[in-house]
Amino acid sequence: MIYPWQTDNWSCLEQLRASLPHALLLHGRAGIGKLQFAQHLAQSLLCETPTKPCEPCGQCVACLWFSQGNHPDFRAVLPEALAGELISDDKADKADADDSKKTKVPSKEIKIDQVLGLMNFFSLGSHRGGLRVVLIYPAEAINVFAASALLKTLEEPPAGVVFILVTARIDRLLPTIISRCRQWPMTLPATEPAVAWLAQQGVKCSAAVLAEAGGAPLTALALASDENRALRDFALAQLAAGPACDAFACGESLQKLPVPMVLGWLQRWLYDLLVQKTAGRPRYFPGASKALERCAAQIDTERFARFQKTVIRQRAVENHPLNARLVFEELFLGYRDVFTAA
Numbered sequence: 001m002i003y004p005w006q007t008d009n010w011s012c013l014e015q016l017r018a019s020l021p022h023a024l025l026l027h028g029r030a031g032i033g034k035l036q037f038a039q040h041l042a043q044s045l046l047c048e049t050p051t052k053p054c055e056p057c058g059q060c061v062a063c064l065w066f067s068q069g070n071h072p073d074f075r076a077v078l079p080e081a082l083a084g085e086l087i088s089d090d091k092a093d094k095a096d097a098d099d100s101k102k103t104k105v106p107s108k109e110i111k112i113d114q115v116l117g118l119m120n121f122f123s124l125g126s127h128r129g130g131l132r133v134v135l136i137y138p139a140e141a142i143n144v145f146a147a148s149a150l151l152k153t154l155e156e157p158p159a160g161v162v163f164i165l166v167t168a169r170i171d172r173l174l175p176t177i178i179s180r181c182r183q184w185p186m187t188l189p190a191t192e193p194a195v196a197w198l199a200q201q202g203v204k205c206s207a208a209v210l211a212e213a214g215g216a217p218l219t220a221l222a223l224a225s226d227e228n229r230a231l232r233d234f235a236l237a238q239l240a241a242g243p244a245c246d247a248f249a250c251g252e253s254l255q256k257l258p259v260p261m262v263l264g265w266l267q268r269w270l271y272d273l274l275v276q277k278t279a280g281r282p283r284y285f286p287g288a289s290k291a292l293e294r295c296a297a298q299i300d301t302e303r304f305a306r307f308q309k310t311v312i313r314q315r316a317v318e319n320h321p322l323n324a325r326l327v328f329e330e331l332f333l334g335y336r337d338v339f340t341a342a
Contacts, residue, residue: 002040003033004197005189005217013041013184014054020045021182023154023163025139028186030168031219035085035137037186038166042066042133045162046073062128072127076135077114080106085137108319110136112145115153122158132161139167139177147174154180188215198224212268212284228257232265238332239269240291242298243339247332255325260318262328266335267311273299295339303338310334 002010016024024041026034040056043066047056056063065071069086076086083106118134126132136142142150154163154177165181167173189197191210194217198206203224213220226232234253238245254262272282277296282289314331 002037003189003217005193006033006037006186009037009184009186010040010054016182017054020162022157022161023165023181025165025167025170025173025178025181025183026186027167027170027183029188029214029216031213031216031222032186032188033218034166034168034186038135038137038164039086042074042135042164045131045133046071046128048128048130062130073130073132074135075118075121075133076137077110077118078135078137079108079110079141081108082137082141108141110142110146112143112149115142115146115149118153122153122161126160130160132158133164134161135164135166137166138169139165140169140172142173147177151176151180189217191215194220208287211286214268214284228261231257235262235265236269236285236288239266239335240288240295242295243336245332245336247329247336250332251325251329254328257324259314259322259324259327262324263311263315263318263331266331267315270304270308270311274304298339300338300340307334307338 026038028034043056043063044050044054046062046066047060048062049057049060051057056066058067062071062073066074078085121132121134136150151174157163163181165177170178170183191207194210194215195206197217198210198220201221201224203209203221206220206224209224210217210220213223223229231254235250238250268284272285272288272292273296276282276289276292277299280293282292285292311331314327
């Protein structure tokens with residue numbers, strides 16, 4: 001099933017069925033349910049007895065195979081590290097993965113062997129006489145060699161095969177790959193239905209959590225149950241202290257957390273600081289408006305601009321093996337320096 005806020009997108013997509021493109025690129029903010037939408041679309045393309053136009057029945061042989069992860073006309077290509085994110089692990093995709101070269105740390109990339117492994121799939125006819133579907137998620141995880149192999153396939157697509165690419169970072173895809181896909185933007189849900197959905201999931205203070213998640217309901221749901229919530233609150237308290245931020249305490253307390261997670265907190269806070277200084281409407285932390293206002297009044301504009309560039313550069317290498325404590329100490333020291341002397 002798709003999420004409640006995706007019904008409009010689904011209705012619009014139904015209009016494409018008469019002239020279905022060979023490759024569809026679903027793109028939009030992380031945490032809005034693009035993968036769920038893509039899987040629902042894949043199932044609908046394979047369903048043999050739809051209950052209504054474009055809606056999978058969930059009961060036919062094809063739907064049962066799909067839900068069990070072993071439909072012979074479906075392949076999912078995704079990094080080893082994300083294999084558990086599908087509704088059901090795709091056994092065929094596992095066979096295509098580079099099993100002989102597994103490392104202790106699952107790969108975060110889609111490798112060329114995974115794309116080349118689709119060649120056997122393309123060479124066979126449909127087992128059920130219908131379409132064959134390939135889901136690629138997240139498309140931005142395709143490494144340069146795999147991207148070149150995929151591009152060749154998209155340039156000369158096999159008959160009866162539909163590609164569904166899903167990405168939260170369309171800017172990281174090769175322009176040549178984008179140009180060979182029909183782009184389909186997935187928008188953020190309206191605030192009220194998203195807040196209502198979160199409340200149904202048992203999330204307290206759902207409006208505040210949704211704001212912190214940038215309007216993405218699934219990100220908000222994850223934030224609400226985040227085991228690192230106490231450390232996140234500690235980091236925000238240090239950021240709220242402005243020039244009194246204790247950079248070394250931050251390095252000590254946060255060192256076991258993933259660098260991308262802490263960088264995300266920091267970037268959202270910086271965004272709200274900038275917005276507070278210019279428009280007075282914080283986006284991610286509306287509950288901290290007083291602290292943001294106080295900090296914004298002490299910002300040195302040039303230092304702030306330089307620090308933002310530093311954070312962006314750090315984002316570019318956030319997944320590399322870094323000494324987290326040193327990274328955090330340097331970042332919070334840099335943050336402290338954006339304020340003018342009292």
